[in-house]
Amino acid sequence: MRIVIVGAGHAGVALADNLRRRRLAGSVTLLSDEPRLPYHRPPLSKAVLAEEGARPPVLRPESFYAGEISLRHAVVDAIDPAEHSVRLGTGEPLAYDRLVLATGSRPRRLAVPGAELQGVSYLRDAADAAYLSRVLVPGARLVVIGAGYVGLEIAAAARKRGCKVTVIERAERVLARSASADFAARIEALHRANDVNLLLGRSVSECAGDTAVREVRTREGDAIGCDHVLVGIGAEPSTALAAAAGLACADGICVSDRHETSVPDVFAIGDCASVPSRRYRRRIRHESIGAAQAQARVLAAVLTSDVLPTEELPWFWSDQFGHKLQMAGNLIGTDNATVEGMENDIAVSIIHKHGGLIQAIECLDKPDVYIMVKRILEVI
Known part of the structure; x- marks a missing residue:
């Protein structure tokens, strides 16, 4: 064959x-x-x-x-x-x-005037990463459009390299499509504590510059000076x-x-x-x-005409600012959540249920809890 x-x-x-x-x-x-x-x-x-x-x-x-x-x-x-x-x-x-x-x-393309300017980039492959690695030097001004996981990971990496980072997100919170509000609030606090400028509830209207991007403008009236733009909108x-x-x-x-x-x-x-x-x-x-x-x-x-394995549980992880984010299951349809974590401590675990049954887990620096709940989810 x-x-x-x-x-x-x-x-x-x-x-x-x-x-x-x-x-x-x-x-x-x-x-x-x-x-x-x-x-x-x-x-x-x-x-x-x-x-x-x-x-x-x-x-x-x-x-x-x-x-x-x-x-x-x-x-x-x-x-x-x-x-x-x-x-x-x-x-x-x-x-x-x-x-x-x-x-x-x-990557979903940005559809605004100026999106084709030099310095507006996407991250899909090793060549894109090599380009970003060359230009993200200490003091460089980076605007990240989109506060999903990829956008936030890039923001964290750029801050580690000494860049000045602004993240623009049209939703009112980070991770609006992939995390619960409680979990997203912890991640937002983590980024703000590391001097990431988060502009939430803003829609990009234009990337401005002569041949290279020099400013990102929003419909709400913001004008953010920049050297580079990374588009991470899904x-x-x-x-x-x-x-x-x-x-x-x-x-x-x-x-x-x-x-x-x-x-x-x-x-x-x-x-x-x-x-x-x-x-x-x-x-x-x-x-x-x-x-x-x-x-x-x-x-x-x-x-190979063999017996099919059972459907596996979806899971995902991310690293940002030295902290481990871990998720398993699916949040869609959940109707209540149990939050375990101190308000002044970044570490948290959030167990989501539907009809009293555990359906998903989100953890930040709680690997033991994550492993335990993930094993439960795998047998439900």
């Missing part, structure tokens, strides 16, 4: 690894659009930016891509489901028996290739619980996949390493 995986991020490499472990009878070709060994992406907004000269660690050593697994640095221009082949950027066709799309996600699933081939897409590539798309012999995993969740009784598109690895294990079982 010839398996072609488009995308060599966490999901794609984990699938190749699982297929090897299951002794797949056939070949696996990983297609990467970057000219380097596949690497860990979470450090891009953390250690790689915070520490000068740091590089993201590779997912597997070069020796991994040998034998039945091959890594090719190539862009895929199109899929031909009828011919069971993909067309590479060179025009070369590559045949497959099973095709897996692990195309990930891309991510969109990379579905263009799938949609052009006729695959059903809706906030991601629609798949079954076996990761089958609407086109025979084509599958999708990772950030690009919209997956039905039995646990939460709706479709979910996860953007985390844990989800990518779990989906890779499911699809490996499908492709």
Whole structure:
């Protein structure tokens, strides 16, 4: 069996690894659009930016891509489901028996005047991180647009390097789409204590400058001088290739619980996949390493005709200013929360319930509590 995986991020490499472990009878070709060994992406907004000269660690050593697994640095221009082949950027066709799309996600673009100015950047890959690492020098003025996890991680890393940082967020609090209000309040206090200027409830109207950005303006009348702008307003699933081939897409590539798309012999995993969740009784598109690895294990079982593993609990973590943030479960539908932590202490754990049953946990510097509650959630 010839398996072609488009995308060599966490999901794609984990699938190749699982297929090897299951002794797949056939070949696996990983297609990467970057000219380097596949690497860990979470450090891009953390250690790689915070520490000068740091590089993201590779997912597997070069020796991994040998034998039945091959890594090719190539862009895929199109899929031909009828011919069971993909067309590479060179025009070369590559045949497959099973095709897996692990195309990930891309940063949502800022749609205001001046967004194309020099110095307005995004963080998606190692090249973006290398650029930011060069320009985030002591005293540089950085404006981060968006107070989600990536934006806040970059803000923390930039402050560690001595930059002056302003974060602009249109919601009235940080982490408005991904954390509870109680948890977000602790993170907001952490950033303010580290001299991050948080402008909440503000909408960016313009990036101003001649050829390079020099100021960010808001509809509320703020004008923030800057040397660099980092846009972190969320991510969109990379579905263009799938949609052009006729695959059903809706906030991601629609798949079954076996990761089958609407086109025979084509599958999708990772950030690009919209997956039905039995646990939460709706479709979910996860953007985390844990989800990518779990989906890779499911699809490996499908492709080798093995028993499917049970659905895994979603989890996530972040590092900011030397503090560990850990989350597990899903906040949607929760109706009460128990907060454990002193008001004058940054450490806190928040257990969320629905109908009296634990559904999610958020922890800041409470690893023991996190592990205990996560284990409970995994068996509910």
